[in-house]
Amino acid sequence: MSTLSTPETAAQNATEALDARYGTPWNAPLPAWNTTLDTLLAHRSVRNYAKKPLPEGTLETLIAAAQSASTSSNLQTWSVVAVEDPERKARLSKLAADQSQVREAPLFLVWLADLNRLEAAAQRTSASAEGLHYMETLLVGVIDAALAAQNAVVALESLGLSSVYIGAIRNQPEQVAAELGLPPRVMPVFGLCVGYADESRPAQVKPRLPQSVVLHREQYDAPTQTEGIAQYDEVMGAFQTAQGLSAAGWTSRSLARWRSRESLHGRDRLRDALQALGFELR
Structure with missing residues (x-):
């Protein structure tokens, strides 16, 4: 649970965070403040990572946070592939506009809209799954994946880690799917680099x-x-x-x-x- 700061510290933290987030002085009333808001307002995209491994259990903790996000009708129409193998990261980097951060980050997560799981359940039970073939259902999967991923980002930042989303994972989705062994009706929505920021090349709040x-x-x-x-x-x-x-x-x-x-x-x-x-x- 978030902890409340003293009124003086909270006001200072809030003002500094809001000024940085908008690049102009904050002129609205200050709300109550806590460490969760500190984390959220301090978010920045980090593209340079230190050569430092993640603590054991980090991935599983992030996925637990991701699974705590809201999901439409509890369908949970998302999955994620965790990639740590340097050679696979290098290949995925090439498919995603050759972005070096994909290679440098110790962990690369590819978030998926996953309708295959429900279709397989329908086949096992001889149930109809016609609704899986409509645009609405794919949109549900994309939204579910985004909500889950953002929960993971908040969690990892609370642990002192950094990240950056990689939308270019959609540049060549068929090749990404082949690299990750995705079954039919599973779409790579975006990637997420995870690691410790390289403090010699700091990122700023945009x-x-x-x-x-x-x-x-x-x-x-x-x-x-x-x-x-x-x-x-x-x-x-x-x-x-x-x-x-x-x-x-x-x-x-x-x-x-x-x-x-x-x-x-x-x-x-x-x-x-x-x-x-x-x-x-x-």
């Missing part, structure tokens, strides 16, 4: 969009977003500059990410890949 952009009260309010996005472009430009990168703001960087079919890096054919993996997607 500011997020202002709440005025993402928080809508009662009904969606598109016109109010313009000012907040303009402000965020300035915040992100300054953050990028401080990181030694180009001063491009969020708008230009985000639009560049979707500028063409080629910018999807193979994921433009995801529907075809899913069909090859046994998903009918009615």
